[in-house]
Amino acid sequence: MPGTVLFSMLVAVFAGSAVPFQAASNAVLGKVLGHPLWATLVSLCISAALVLPTIWLMRAPAPLTAQLxxxxxxxxxGGIGGVIYISAALILTPRMGAASFIVCVVAGQMLSSMLIDHYGLMGLTPRPVHMGRIVGVLLILAGMGLVQWFTPSMPAAAENENATADHSGAQQGNPSLAHRAGAKSSTRS
Incomplete structure:
Protein backbone atom coordinates (compact mmCIF):
# COMPACT_ATOMS: atom_id res chain seq x y z
CA MET A 1 0.00 0.00 0.00
CA PRO A 2 1.57 3.32 -1.04
CA GLY A 3 2.37 5.83 1.68
CA THR A 4 -0.02 8.47 0.37
CA VAL A 5 -2.92 6.00 0.49
CA LEU A 6 -2.05 5.01 4.06
CA PHE A 7 -1.74 8.68 5.08
CA SER A 8 -5.11 9.43 3.46
CA MET A 9 -6.68 6.52 5.33
CA LEU A 10 -5.25 7.73 8.65
CA VAL A 11 -6.55 11.26 8.06
CA ALA A 12 -9.98 9.82 7.19
CA VAL A 13 -9.97 7.72 10.38
CA PHE A 14 -8.99 10.81 12.40
CA ALA A 15 -11.78 12.84 10.77
CA GLY A 16 -14.22 10.02 11.45
CA SER A 17 -13.16 9.83 15.09
CA ALA A 18 -14.34 13.42 15.55
CA VAL A 19 -17.89 12.61 14.44
CA PRO A 20 -19.09 10.83 17.64
CA PHE A 21 -17.79 13.74 19.72
CA GLN A 22 -19.66 16.13 17.44
CA ALA A 23 -22.85 14.11 17.79
CA ALA A 24 -22.59 13.91 21.58
CA SER A 25 -21.68 17.56 22.13
CA ASN A 26 -24.42 18.74 19.75
CA ALA A 27 -26.96 16.53 21.55
CA VAL A 28 -26.13 18.22 24.86
CA LEU A 29 -26.14 21.63 23.14
CA GLY A 30 -29.65 20.88 21.86
CA LYS A 31 -30.79 20.22 25.43
CA VAL A 32 -29.11 23.38 26.72
CA LEU A 33 -30.64 25.52 23.96
CA GLY A 34 -34.06 23.91 24.34
CA HIS A 35 -34.42 22.48 20.82
CA PRO A 36 -32.25 20.42 18.44
CA LEU A 37 -32.69 22.85 15.55
CA TRP A 38 -31.09 25.68 17.54
CA ALA A 39 -28.11 23.44 18.16
CA THR A 40 -27.98 22.64 14.43
CA LEU A 41 -27.86 26.35 13.64
CA VAL A 42 -25.18 27.04 16.26
CA SER A 43 -23.08 24.10 15.01
CA LEU A 44 -23.24 25.31 11.42
CA CYS A 45 -22.40 28.89 12.48
CA ILE A 46 -19.36 27.63 14.39
CA SER A 47 -18.32 25.70 11.27
CA ALA A 48 -18.58 28.88 9.20
CA ALA A 49 -16.66 30.83 11.83
CA LEU A 50 -13.83 28.28 11.62
CA VAL A 51 -13.70 27.91 7.85
CA LEU A 52 -13.69 31.64 7.02
CA PRO A 53 -10.32 32.36 8.71
CA THR A 54 -8.96 29.13 7.21
CA ILE A 55 -9.91 30.35 3.72
CA TRP A 56 -8.15 33.64 4.46
CA LEU A 57 -5.02 31.95 5.91
CA MET A 58 -4.74 29.56 2.96
CA ARG A 59 -5.37 32.42 0.53
CA ALA A 60 -8.01 30.42 -1.30
CA PRO A 61 -9.17 32.34 -4.38
CA ALA A 62 -12.77 33.52 -4.42
CA PRO A 63 -15.11 31.50 -6.64
CA LEU A 64 -15.92 32.95 -10.04
CA THR A 65 -19.56 33.92 -10.45
CA ALA A 66 -19.59 32.61 -14.03
CA GLN A 67 -18.55 29.15 -12.80
CA LEU A 68 -21.28 29.14 -10.15
CA GLY A 78 -24.32 19.27 0.40
CA GLY A 79 -25.54 21.72 3.02
CA ILE A 80 -28.88 19.93 3.15
CA GLY A 81 -27.06 16.70 3.99
CA GLY A 82 -25.19 18.51 6.76
CA VAL A 83 -28.41 19.78 8.32
CA ILE A 84 -30.02 16.33 8.07
CA TYR A 85 -26.99 14.66 9.67
CA ILE A 86 -26.53 17.19 12.47
CA SER A 87 -30.25 17.24 13.31
CA ALA A 88 -30.46 13.43 13.30
CA ALA A 89 -27.37 13.22 15.51
CA LEU A 90 -28.88 15.70 17.97
CA ILE A 91 -32.10 13.75 18.27
CA LEU A 92 -30.88 10.15 17.98
CA THR A 93 -27.53 10.10 19.83
CA PRO A 94 -29.13 10.54 23.28
CA ARG A 95 -31.67 7.81 22.46
CA MET A 96 -29.34 5.30 20.81
CA GLY A 97 -25.93 6.12 22.27
CA ALA A 98 -22.97 7.39 20.27
CA ALA A 99 -21.73 3.98 19.07
CA SER A 100 -25.13 2.75 17.88
CA PHE A 101 -25.88 6.01 16.09
CA ILE A 102 -22.50 6.20 14.37
CA VAL A 103 -22.53 2.55 13.24
CA CYS A 104 -25.93 3.17 11.62
CA VAL A 105 -24.55 6.33 9.99
CA VAL A 106 -21.58 4.38 8.63
CA ALA A 107 -23.90 1.68 7.27
CA GLY A 108 -26.00 4.32 5.52
CA GLN A 109 -22.89 6.01 4.17
CA MET A 110 -21.54 2.75 2.80
CA LEU A 111 -24.79 1.82 1.06
CA SER A 112 -25.17 5.22 -0.59
CA SER A 113 -21.44 5.40 -1.38
CA MET A 114 -21.64 2.09 -3.22
CA LEU A 115 -24.46 3.46 -5.39
CA ILE A 116 -22.56 6.68 -6.06
CA ASP A 117 -19.40 4.75 -6.96
CA HIS A 118 -21.13 2.12 -9.09
CA TYR A 119 -23.05 4.60 -11.23
CA GLY A 120 -20.47 7.40 -11.14
CA LEU A 121 -23.03 9.80 -9.73
CA MET A 122 -22.25 13.45 -9.04
CA GLY A 123 -19.35 13.56 -11.44
CA LEU A 124 -17.29 10.80 -9.81
CA THR A 125 -15.47 8.14 -11.79
CA PRO A 126 -17.54 4.93 -11.85
CA ARG A 127 -16.15 2.14 -9.68
CA PRO A 128 -18.22 -0.98 -10.30
CA VAL A 129 -19.54 -2.94 -7.35
CA HIS A 130 -18.00 -6.39 -7.09
CA MET A 131 -18.35 -9.26 -4.66
CA GLY A 132 -15.53 -8.10 -2.36
CA ARG A 133 -17.18 -4.71 -1.84
CA ILE A 134 -20.60 -6.29 -1.32
CA VAL A 135 -19.17 -8.63 1.33
CA GLY A 136 -17.50 -5.65 3.01
CA VAL A 137 -20.80 -3.76 3.21
CA LEU A 138 -22.60 -6.88 4.46
CA LEU A 139 -19.99 -7.16 7.23
CA ILE A 140 -20.62 -3.52 8.14
CA LEU A 141 -24.37 -4.18 8.25
CA ALA A 142 -23.76 -7.26 10.41
CA GLY A 143 -21.58 -5.14 12.68
CA MET A 144 -24.36 -2.56 12.89
CA GLY A 145 -26.76 -5.29 13.97
CA LEU A 146 -24.34 -6.61 16.59
CA VAL A 147 -23.63 -3.17 18.04
CA GLN A 148 -27.35 -2.46 18.22
CA TRP A 149 -28.18 -5.90 19.64
CA PHE A 150 -25.63 -5.60 22.44
CA THR A 151 -26.41 -1.97 23.31
CA PRO A 152 -28.62 -1.87 26.38
CA SER A 153 -31.61 0.40 26.09
CA MET A 154 -31.87 3.31 28.51
CA PRO A 155 -33.73 2.08 31.60
CA ALA A 156 -36.61 4.16 32.93
CA ALA A 157 -34.54 5.06 36.01
CA ALA A 158 -31.90 6.70 33.79
CA GLU A 159 -34.59 8.67 31.94
CA ASN A 160 -35.88 9.91 35.31
CA GLU A 161 -32.32 10.90 36.28
CA ASN A 162 -32.07 12.94 33.06
CA ALA A 163 -35.32 14.70 33.94
CA THR A 164 -34.00 15.35 37.45
CA ALA A 165 -30.76 16.74 35.98
CA ASP A 166 -32.81 19.07 33.76
CA HIS A 167 -34.80 20.21 36.80
CA SER A 168 -31.68 20.76 38.91
CA GLY A 169 -30.15 22.71 36.03
CA ALA A 170 -33.26 24.87 36.06
CA GLN A 171 -32.78 25.50 39.76
CA GLN A 172 -29.22 26.64 39.05
CA GLY A 173 -30.53 29.48 36.91
CA ASN A 174 -30.45 28.08 33.38
CA PRO A 175 -33.69 29.40 31.83
CA SER A 176 -33.56 26.92 28.97
CA LEU A 177 -33.41 24.00 31.37
CA ALA A 178 -36.09 25.64 33.55
CA HIS A 179 -38.38 25.75 30.53
CA ARG A 180 -37.62 22.11 29.68
CA ALA A 181 -38.14 20.96 33.27
CA GLY A 182 -41.48 22.77 33.41
CA ALA A 183 -42.55 21.29 30.09
CA LYS A 184 -41.62 17.78 31.21
CA SER A 185 -43.47 18.05 34.52
CA SER A 186 -46.59 19.48 32.82
CA THR A 187 -46.66 16.62 30.30
CA ARG A 188 -46.42 14.04 33.07
CA SER A 189 -49.37 15.48 35.04
Missing part, protein backbone atom coordinates in the same frame (compact mmCIF):
# COMPACT_ATOMS: atom_id res chain seq x y z
CA UNK A 69 -23.94 29.88 -12.76
CA UNK A 70 -22.95 26.81 -14.80
CA UNK A 71 -22.64 24.37 -11.90
CA UNK A 72 -25.07 21.43 -11.79
CA UNK A 73 -28.06 22.00 -9.51
CA UNK A 74 -27.07 19.22 -7.13
CA UNK A 75 -23.79 20.87 -6.05
CA UNK A 76 -25.87 22.98 -3.65
CA UNK A 77 -27.34 19.96 -1.83
Missing amino acids: AHAPWWVWT
Whole structure:
Protein backbone atom coordinates (compact mmCIF):
# COMPACT_ATOMS: atom_id res chain seq x y z
CA MET A 1 0.00 0.00 0.00
CA PRO A 2 1.57 3.32 -1.04
CA GLY A 3 2.37 5.83 1.68
CA THR A 4 -0.02 8.47 0.37
CA VAL A 5 -2.92 6.00 0.49
CA LEU A 6 -2.05 5.01 4.06
CA PHE A 7 -1.74 8.68 5.08
CA SER A 8 -5.11 9.43 3.46
CA MET A 9 -6.68 6.52 5.33
CA LEU A 10 -5.25 7.73 8.65
CA VAL A 11 -6.55 11.26 8.06
CA ALA A 12 -9.98 9.82 7.19
CA VAL A 13 -9.97 7.72 10.38
CA PHE A 14 -8.99 10.81 12.40
CA ALA A 15 -11.78 12.84 10.77
CA GLY A 16 -14.22 10.02 11.45
CA SER A 17 -13.16 9.83 15.09
CA ALA A 18 -14.34 13.42 15.55
CA VAL A 19 -17.89 12.61 14.44
CA PRO A 20 -19.09 10.83 17.64
CA PHE A 21 -17.79 13.74 19.72
CA GLN A 22 -19.66 16.13 17.44
CA ALA A 23 -22.85 14.11 17.79
CA ALA A 24 -22.59 13.91 21.58
CA SER A 25 -21.68 17.56 22.13
CA ASN A 26 -24.42 18.74 19.75
CA ALA A 27 -26.96 16.53 21.55
CA VAL A 28 -26.13 18.22 24.86
CA LEU A 29 -26.14 21.63 23.14
CA GLY A 30 -29.65 20.88 21.86
CA LYS A 31 -30.79 20.22 25.43
CA VAL A 32 -29.11 23.38 26.72
CA LEU A 33 -30.64 25.52 23.96
CA GLY A 34 -34.06 23.91 24.34
CA HIS A 35 -34.42 22.48 20.82
CA PRO A 36 -32.25 20.42 18.44
CA LEU A 37 -32.69 22.85 15.55
CA TRP A 38 -31.09 25.68 17.54
CA ALA A 39 -28.11 23.44 18.16
CA THR A 40 -27.98 22.64 14.43
CA LEU A 41 -27.86 26.35 13.64
CA VAL A 42 -25.18 27.04 16.26
CA SER A 43 -23.08 24.10 15.01
CA LEU A 44 -23.24 25.31 11.42
CA CYS A 45 -22.40 28.89 12.48
CA ILE A 46 -19.36 27.63 14.39
CA SER A 47 -18.32 25.70 11.27
CA ALA A 48 -18.58 28.88 9.20
CA ALA A 49 -16.66 30.83 11.83
CA LEU A 50 -13.83 28.28 11.62
CA VAL A 51 -13.70 27.91 7.85
CA LEU A 52 -13.69 31.64 7.02
CA PRO A 53 -10.32 32.36 8.71
CA THR A 54 -8.96 29.13 7.21
CA ILE A 55 -9.91 30.35 3.72
CA TRP A 56 -8.15 33.64 4.46
CA LEU A 57 -5.02 31.95 5.91
CA MET A 58 -4.74 29.56 2.96
CA ARG A 59 -5.37 32.42 0.53
CA ALA A 60 -8.01 30.42 -1.30
CA PRO A 61 -9.17 32.34 -4.38
CA ALA A 62 -12.77 33.52 -4.42
CA PRO A 63 -15.11 31.50 -6.64
CA LEU A 64 -15.92 32.95 -10.04
CA THR A 65 -19.56 33.92 -10.45
CA ALA A 66 -19.59 32.61 -14.03
CA GLN A 67 -18.55 29.15 -12.80
CA LEU A 68 -21.28 29.14 -10.15
CA ALA A 69 -23.94 29.88 -12.76
CA HIS A 70 -22.95 26.81 -14.80
CA ALA A 71 -22.64 24.37 -11.90
CA PRO A 72 -25.07 21.43 -11.79
CA TRP A 73 -28.06 22.00 -9.51
CA TRP A 74 -27.07 19.22 -7.13
CA VAL A 75 -23.79 20.87 -6.05
CA TRP A 76 -25.87 22.98 -3.65
CA THR A 77 -27.34 19.96 -1.83
CA GLY A 78 -24.32 19.27 0.40
CA GLY A 79 -25.54 21.72 3.02
CA ILE A 80 -28.88 19.93 3.15
CA GLY A 81 -27.06 16.70 3.99
CA GLY A 82 -25.19 18.51 6.76
CA VAL A 83 -28.41 19.78 8.32
CA ILE A 84 -30.02 16.33 8.07
CA TYR A 85 -26.99 14.66 9.67
CA ILE A 86 -26.53 17.19 12.47
CA SER A 87 -30.25 17.24 13.31
CA ALA A 88 -30.46 13.43 13.30
CA ALA A 89 -27.37 13.22 15.51
CA LEU A 90 -28.88 15.70 17.97
CA ILE A 91 -32.10 13.75 18.27
CA LEU A 92 -30.88 10.15 17.98
CA THR A 93 -27.53 10.10 19.83
CA PRO A 94 -29.13 10.54 23.28
CA ARG A 95 -31.67 7.81 22.46
CA MET A 96 -29.34 5.30 20.81
CA GLY A 97 -25.93 6.12 22.27
CA ALA A 98 -22.97 7.39 20.27
CA ALA A 99 -21.73 3.98 19.07
CA SER A 100 -25.13 2.75 17.88
CA PHE A 101 -25.88 6.01 16.09
CA ILE A 102 -22.50 6.20 14.37
CA VAL A 103 -22.53 2.55 13.24
CA CYS A 104 -25.93 3.17 11.62
CA VAL A 105 -24.55 6.33 9.99
CA VAL A 106 -21.58 4.38 8.63
CA ALA A 107 -23.90 1.68 7.27
CA GLY A 108 -26.00 4.32 5.52
CA GLN A 109 -22.89 6.01 4.17
CA MET A 110 -21.54 2.75 2.80
CA LEU A 111 -24.79 1.82 1.06
CA SER A 112 -25.17 5.22 -0.59
CA SER A 113 -21.44 5.40 -1.38
CA MET A 114 -21.64 2.09 -3.22
CA LEU A 115 -24.46 3.46 -5.39
CA ILE A 116 -22.56 6.68 -6.06
CA ASP A 117 -19.40 4.75 -6.96
CA HIS A 118 -21.13 2.12 -9.09
CA TYR A 119 -23.05 4.60 -11.23
CA GLY A 120 -20.47 7.40 -11.14
CA LEU A 121 -23.03 9.80 -9.73
CA MET A 122 -22.25 13.45 -9.04
CA GLY A 123 -19.35 13.56 -11.44
CA LEU A 124 -17.29 10.80 -9.81
CA THR A 125 -15.47 8.14 -11.79
CA PRO A 126 -17.54 4.93 -11.85
CA ARG A 127 -16.15 2.14 -9.68
CA PRO A 128 -18.22 -0.98 -10.30
CA VAL A 129 -19.54 -2.94 -7.35
CA HIS A 130 -18.00 -6.39 -7.09
CA MET A 131 -18.35 -9.26 -4.66
CA GLY A 132 -15.53 -8.10 -2.36
CA ARG A 133 -17.18 -4.71 -1.84
CA ILE A 134 -20.60 -6.29 -1.32
CA VAL A 135 -19.17 -8.63 1.33
CA GLY A 136 -17.50 -5.65 3.01
CA VAL A 137 -20.80 -3.76 3.21
CA LEU A 138 -22.60 -6.88 4.46
CA LEU A 139 -19.99 -7.16 7.23
CA ILE A 140 -20.62 -3.52 8.14
CA LEU A 141 -24.37 -4.18 8.25
CA ALA A 142 -23.76 -7.26 10.41
CA GLY A 143 -21.58 -5.14 12.68
CA MET A 144 -24.36 -2.56 12.89
CA GLY A 145 -26.76 -5.29 13.97
CA LEU A 146 -24.34 -6.61 16.59
CA VAL A 147 -23.63 -3.17 18.04
CA GLN A 148 -27.35 -2.46 18.22
CA TRP A 149 -28.18 -5.90 19.64
CA PHE A 150 -25.63 -5.60 22.44
CA THR A 151 -26.41 -1.97 23.31
CA PRO A 152 -28.62 -1.87 26.38
CA SER A 153 -31.61 0.40 26.09
CA MET A 154 -31.87 3.31 28.51
CA PRO A 155 -33.73 2.08 31.60
CA ALA A 156 -36.61 4.16 32.93
CA ALA A 157 -34.54 5.06 36.01
CA ALA A 158 -31.90 6.70 33.79
CA GLU A 159 -34.59 8.67 31.94
CA ASN A 160 -35.88 9.91 35.31
CA GLU A 161 -32.32 10.90 36.28
CA ASN A 162 -32.07 12.94 33.06
CA ALA A 163 -35.32 14.70 33.94
CA THR A 164 -34.00 15.35 37.45
CA ALA A 165 -30.76 16.74 35.98
CA ASP A 166 -32.81 19.07 33.76
CA HIS A 167 -34.80 20.21 36.80
CA SER A 168 -31.68 20.76 38.91
CA GLY A 169 -30.15 22.71 36.03
CA ALA A 170 -33.26 24.87 36.06
CA GLN A 171 -32.78 25.50 39.76
CA GLN A 172 -29.22 26.64 39.05
CA GLY A 173 -30.53 29.48 36.91
CA ASN A 174 -30.45 28.08 33.38
CA PRO A 175 -33.69 29.40 31.83
CA SER A 176 -33.56 26.92 28.97
CA LEU A 177 -33.41 24.00 31.37
CA ALA A 178 -36.09 25.64 33.55
CA HIS A 179 -38.38 25.75 30.53
CA ARG A 180 -37.62 22.11 29.68
CA ALA A 181 -38.14 20.96 33.27
CA GLY A 182 -41.48 22.77 33.41
CA ALA A 183 -42.55 21.29 30.09
CA LYS A 184 -41.62 17.78 31.21
CA SER A 185 -43.47 18.05 34.52
CA SER A 186 -46.59 19.48 32.82
CA THR A 187 -46.66 16.62 30.30
CA ARG A 188 -46.42 14.04 33.07
CA SER A 189 -49.37 15.48 35.04
